[in-house]
Amino acid sequence: MFDLTMQRLATDVGLSRQTIYRYFPTVQEIFRALSDEVISEIYSNLPDLPLSDPDYMSAFVDVALTVFCADSEVVRVLVLASAIGRATGDWVQVDPEEVLSSALSAVSPEHRRVSRDPEVAARVLVTYFRGALYGWAAGFLSDTDFAQEVRKAGSLAVA
Numbered sequence: 001m002f003d004l005t006m007q008r009l010a011t012d013v014g015l016s017r018q019t020i021y022r023y024f025p026t027v028q029e030i031f032r033a034l035s036d037e038v039i040s041e042i043y044s045n046l047p048d049l050p051l052s053d054p055d056y057m058s059a060f061v062d063v064a065l066t067v068f069c070a071d072s073e074v075v076r077v078l079v080l081a082s083a084i085g086r087a088t089g090d091w092v093q094v095d096p097e098e099v100l101s102s103a104l105s106a107v108s109p110e111h112r113r114v115s116r117d118p119e120v121a122a123r124v125l126v127t128y129f130r131g132a133l134y135g136w137a138a139g140f141l142s143d144t145d146f147a148q149e150v151r152k153a154g155s156l157a158v159a
Helices: 006-013 017-023 027-043 056-070 072-087 096-105 118-137 143-157
Strands: none
Touching: 006 017, 006 027, 027 056, 027 072, 056 072, 056 096, 056 143, 072 118, 096 118, 118 143
């Protein structure tokens, strides 16, 4: 997928290059749009549980895994492309640490497994998750191994 060109995309989808360029000035913009779609799909399908529910994190992990593994070949490439975009400062996406910190703030401190401080707990969870995510995206983990590691990350958050 990293060898994607506008010409190849136009041929594959039956459109002219000019039509594609009208919506996406660069291949990187296509990757960004697809990556944003994956993230939006996760956040638009959040669990119907209150953030304070100790089962919320497990349900959130299930939603994320369903989205990530639905088309893992494509999503793996998008993960790597978005990491490159963020590293170069070209992309800004939702900060999962901020989102999780807010969620963990709603959980009573005695249920936070790693730290009573929601920001520390979120940082630990996101760090562990990112290790699994990038290992999976690079092909070091299978979908099954990735799911297992992400569930471990989620279990670090709440008891």
